[in-house]
Each structure stands twice: as structure tokens, then as C-alpha cells.
Amino acid sequence: MRDQRAPLPALSGGMGRKIELPVELAIIAKAQEGLVTTQQCHDLGVSLTRVDRQLRSGAWKRVARGLYDTDPTPIGSRHPDRRRRRAAFAAKLALGPESVVVGACALALHGVWGLPVALEPQATLPGGRRAYSRDGIHARMFDDRMIVTEVDGIAVATVAWALVQAVPELDRIHAVGTMDNALNRGFITFDELEEVHARSRGRRGIATRHGYFCEVDARSESPPETRARLDCIDHGVPPDHLQVPVRDLSGVERRGDLGWDLKDGRIVIAEIDSDEYHDGSRLDADLERHNDLAAVSAIVLHFRKSAVYTPGAISGKVRATLELHNGGLS
Template sequence: MGRRIELPSDLAIIAQAQAGLITTAQCSELGVSLTRIARLLDSGAWSRVTRGVYDTDSTPIVTRHPDRRRRRAAFAAKLALGPDSVVVGACALAIHGVWGLPIALEPQAALPGGRRAYSRDGIHARMFDAGMTVTEVDGIMVATVDWALVQAVPEMGRYQAVAVMDHVLNRGLMTRDELDEVHDRARGRRGIATRHGFFGEVDARAESPPESEARLDCFDNGVPPDVLQVPVRDLSGVVRRGDLGWKFKDGRLLIAEIDSDEHHTMAQLAADAERHNDITAVSAVVLHFRKQAVSTPGTVSSKVRATLDTYNSGFR
């Protein structure tokens, strides 16, 4: 076994803030030589991301938390293009904390002032959009949410684009009118021609990406929910909310609850289960769907349709 290489604690702090990444320049400033970097790479403790950028996390990327993987993509682009670069597109949305993004993001950044950079090693160097506004988040410069959406939506699939825009409105990061301005600004961009309809499907009431996906699945298959964030009074008289709701012919409610491991802690899932039991005992039929079911087209909508048909058949 080789001798363990001690590294400055400041380096670990910087790397942690950059989703595990570090640059040659940062290493040099902290007294970590090229020889030490080479030994870390040879040992497998570090890996090379691109020229001058290294990943200090030895765990496989696919096992890391989705948020950390998204942030890693953003920092990879930022560090590869240099200190003046601006993170853009979906990577900028990840830094803003927007939900619904793909887990595996293409690293994207741009240089201001009309300067060109070249894409390499899977890192996309974009042109700096004329008029683009930027802001500082977590110590790095990123496109503002509106411009990040202009750049990202033309490159996203429907479920992801709608979920992202749902979350932006739900969090109050922009208004519906401002989202309409984003749509207008995106016109003419490559890819937007097949995505205009996404903007009309956005609903600010959705509280998680799986809720957005389940809603779209039900719309696509002819069982659109009657209401979102359904108010229901439980056993103790407290008004609770269900994610998606439909009305039975006898006046009761069918509620679909979307349980998301990524967007709920175990404590939140446990609290949800108790809340759902109270709701079921009073006035509603509750269906639970986990991520795998929601991600399989037709699963939520077919179960909702079958339940509505079964319960309504006695009231015709």
C-alpha cells in the first residue's frame, strides 16, 4: 500500500463547495504540486474531468445524490472555462435550486464580451446571449432564471420542461407574465418549434416534479384531475391537501398522492402516510404512486381510470 497523501484542509473545503471539483490553479495556491496531483490520479483517489479540472470524489458518479451530480456539471463548466465564465442553461437552473431537471446535465457555460471558448471533454462552451442578465449564486456567476429557461427549455423533453417551469412558478421565482416573456424570448431558437405547447401546460400549483409528470400523464390519457392540491378535512377536522383529485358521482373524492424519495425526507414520507390514513378514514379514496410508477407512461392514468370506473359503476 502506498503512502497516504495528506492534503490541505482548505482544499477539501473548496472542493466540497464545488461539488467535489478542484482546479490545478487552486491546488497550486494551496501547495499541492503537479506531482501530488499525478499520484492522486494514478491511485484512483481523484479523476480527471478535463484539462486542469479534477474530481476529488472517488465514489462513482451514478451513486451520488442527484443534486450533487447536477451541481457537478455546473461547476465542471465553470472551472473549465475559467473565472470569468458564466454558467448557463439547465446548469444555471441547477445552481438556482430549480427542481425537475435531468440528473445527468451537459456542463454549459459562456464567456462574456463576445469571447469564444471551445467545447471539450463533454463540456459545452456556448455563445453569450446578447442582453443576457447574470447573477451570483453560491459564489459563481450564473444566468438569471429567465435567461436560463430561455436556453434550457428548447433542449428539454416535455415532462422535464413542464416540471421545471411548474417549480419556478410555485417557488415564486417568476410570475406567469414573466414566463410568457421567456416564451417570447425563446422564439426562433433551435428546438423551440416543437416545444411551444409546453408553456401552456404549466401549473404553479404543482409542488414536485413527479406531481407534474403524473398530471400530464392523466391529461394525455383522458382523465385530467378535477383539482390540484385538494382540500380535504381529516378525522380531527383539520383541512389537509391531496396532490391530485377527482370527484366520484357520490360526491366523495379520489386523491392521487405522489411520493417522491428525491423531494421528500423519510420523516416527510412518514408524516404523509399518517395524513393519508386520516383522509381515507373520512371522505376520500387515496392512491399512492412512487417514482417508478409515475415514470412509466400510462401507469397513473390507468389506475385512476380503473378506480373511477369501479367506484362510479354503482351510481349510474
């Protein structure tokens, strides 16, 4: 059977001559967020000379020794989830097939929301074997009694163990956001979160982060909601309710993201959107829901991404609304 070969996107050699590479390599690269290794190239008949041509032409970028990014899309233009998963694959491929993805990178592969966009690639080797960090890849020591599972055939730390490793290294917004999301979407239970906190004691960085565990709330349905809640807490207007049940004019029960009680019995509701977690149809549905809620005994404040990521923007609007309708804050 004839070897199927086709050019990968935007690949060309010197003197304008197009370099054709195996279709199988494009499939592998797509599954690994654009990354391929020297060994994978060799297995498919792509010589080091041809790899070097791709690098010299600018079609590929070197990520680490023996690891290349074949995706011509600039890193900053890729979807945040792809960038996070790329860090996880970089760690896995750099440390070899027996490696285990850990920390925030493991959370990214599990699909937990709330992580920073830029992640440090992290993995470890089982059995206490030593690996060395290089080229921006962090080789961690294997945690004693760490439980390993698989995601799409890739060895990763469980969500609970990944949180043990990640929380001491995350800032407050991202740490609380990932824990909120892990609870809300059933990745872990409250008992498991307590175990995460216990196992994290003594780890570097955790001394300043114990308070994060007290701020976790499983009712937050997205990281932007977590950001909004923390912003309001920090500025003296903590919400009275999360996921507020309200009935519209037709009697259908709907929910608002955050709520504050008014003295006259009405409620102020803050609805939080983010295009990273809601697609276009979901945003349209949210807007329709907001209109329905505005028809009942609720004052609806609608916040988009710019407000979510501007400290004080949401809490300031909420404070002004409460003062207006309550005659001042009590």
C-alpha cells in the first residue's frame, strides 16, 4: 500500500520547495496540541534533516530538546484550553512515555476550569526515579502515596492529588476558582477537599494559602462567578445568596448567579458571563433569561468579561445599586 503523505499546514523547505510529511504525523500532532517528538518523527520516517528544515523555515518551533511545535498559530492566539493542554503535553512528551502529568497540568487534562492560561509544564516519573528539569519543563519528584489515573490514555495525578500539588503554587483567584469548579462539577467531594488541605500542609508555598480553603464555595458555576464573588467580598458587599432561585412572570423558576436582599423584599441579582466558558448560544440564552428576570421583583445587573477582570468594577456597581435602593448600606 502506498505511503500516504501530505503537507502539514504552512510547512515548506528551502528554495520554496514544499516538504511533504506523513499524514499520520499530522494526526499525532493534532492530538498533542501541535507537539511532536524526534522519536515520533523517526518512527514515521521523518529524518532529523527534514526536522531541521522545518525549524529553519520557521514552520516548526523548538519547545525543548527533541520536542517541537508544528502548529503555525501563534501561542497567544490559541484558545486558553489549548494552551493549558499544550503545557501538559509538553511535560509528558519531554519526560517520556512513563511520565505522569501532575499539578495544574493534570487539572487541565482532567478538564477542571479556573486555571491560569500560562502553565508551567510539570510531570514526574514513577518509582521515585529522578528526572531533571530543563528547557522550562519542571520535573517533580513523585509524591509518596500519590494516586495515578488515566485521561484519554495519559497517566495523570488524580484531581485531588493534582490540587495538593497545584494550590500551593497558585494565586488566590486561581486556587479558589479551581477548587470551586472541582467541587461544583463533581471532580471531588467536600471530604476529599479536606484531605487535599491536610496533604498540602508542609508543602512549599502553602503557609500563605491556608485561607483559600475557607473561601471555596461549590455553588459557583464558573471561574468568572468565583472572581465576582471574591471581588464583592473584598470590597465589603458579600453576596447574600449564590444561584438565587427566582420565578419569572410565567411561574418558571430561574436562577441568578449572585444575589443581595433589599429592604423592600426585592433582590439585586448579578449575572456573570464569560465567552471562555459560555458559547454564543449559551450567551444568547443568558440574555433572554436576564430579560425574564428583570420582569419580576428583581434588579438584574449584567456583567461581561471586561468587568469580571477589572477589580472593583462589579462590587462598585453592586454597592451603588444597594445604596440607591436601600437608602444607604446597613
